Amino acid sequence: MTTMKACIRDSRGPDGLTRFGDLPKPTASKGYVVVKVMAACCNPVDYKLPHFIMGGIPMGFDVAGIVETSESPLYKPGDQVFGNTKSAIAEYSLCDATHLAKKPAYLTWAQAAAMPLAFVTSYQAYKNYCDFDLKDKTVLVIGASGGCGSAGVILAKHMGAKDVVGVCSGKNADFVRGLGATDICDYKSENILDKYGAKHFDVVYDCASSSGGGENYFEESFKVLKDEGQIVALNGPPTSWVRKFIRWEAKGMKLLLTDNTDAKTTLENIFQICGPGLKPPVHDPVYSFDQEGLTAGYKMLQSRRAQGKVAFNVGGW
Ligand SMILES: NC(=O)c1ccc[n+]([C@@H]2O[C@H](COP(=O)([O-])OP(=O)(O)OC[C@H]3O[C@@H](n4cnc5c(N)ncnc54)[C@H](OP(=O)(O)O)[C@@H]3O)[C@@H](O)[C@H]2O)c1
Structure with missing residues (x-):
């Protein structure tokens, strides 16, 4: 052997x-x-x-x-x-x-x-979990300096979003701006609602809540979300997962489960959208x-x- x-x-x-x-x-x-x-x-x-x-x-x-x-x-x-x-x-x-x-x-x-898990997940968040495309939309990415969050910033920008705000530590501000974020919100010193006001974002892509350190952006996300906007979260409390599986999710909020079955096509679509300027961090x-x-x-x-x-x-x- x-x-x-x-x-x-x-x-x-x-x-x-x-x-x-x-x-x-x-x-x-x-x-x-x-x-x-x-x-x-x-x-x-x-x-x-x-x-x-x-x-x-x-x-x-x-x-x-x-x-x-x-x-x-x-x-x-x-x-x-x-x-x-x-x-x-x-x-x-x-x-x-x-x-x-x-x-x-x-x-x-x-x-x-x-690329694979982070970009496939983020692509699916925008393409499969939002009922609209991102062109000229305002997008909030929470956890923007991490694996999925950084992919979420890059993709939102390439998909034509007008504003992409990354929520991250202040020390990662330049890094997240370098990915294409138009602004950043330092969660250690700033409050998203105070900074952007109610009903500001079309999409909240939440890569941080329920990640194991007590992070919880759900309430704030609903406040900063426009009426017809969409929150897509990668984690949630057990009740949210139950609601997902019995197809009874709250209006405006969806939990995402990555589907790798068509990863080849998804990755090829990402290249079409981003072109050679793509720099996965x-x-x-x-x-x-x-x-x-x-x-x-x-x-x-x-x-x-x-x-x-x-x-x-x-x-x-
Ligand atoms: N449901 C699914 O199918 C699915 C798919 C993929 C990932 N996930 C889950 O999604 C989560 C994110 O995955 P990942 O690969 O992006 O993880 P990761 O790379 O480990 O995320 C690290 C990032 O989390 C940020 N962070 C830590 N505490 C935070 C807080 N209180 N507020 C805001 N940001 C905070 C950090 O930002 P700073 O350093 O700037 O503070 C860091 O950049 C994980 O829990 C993962 O298991 C789920």
């Missing part, structure tokens, strides 16, 4: 989350490809999932790399791809070909790995693919202080 190095989801690791070790190298079955991983990113879901779910396999859902073997007509060996998988942070990742897109040359490996530094790098990268992710996405240099570029 051929083995490979991997970041294994294992509570016996030094940080109680991941262990750098050996796993069998995957082989492709029909519809799948094996990707030699160049870069991979982690997401809060990696540390939120209880260990009994997906334990013992590589962690990470965001991958970029080179197709090594293919059992799909979509890709051939040597193609540079990126997208969604269930086992990203490993030397080789088994990927459903319909969850991958071709990597454009203008993205670095780390930038490509930074990657937290500096990019972490190494060893126990030390994995522990440090996940520590940064869990601190919720990363600017953009936490990435790992798996390919040694």
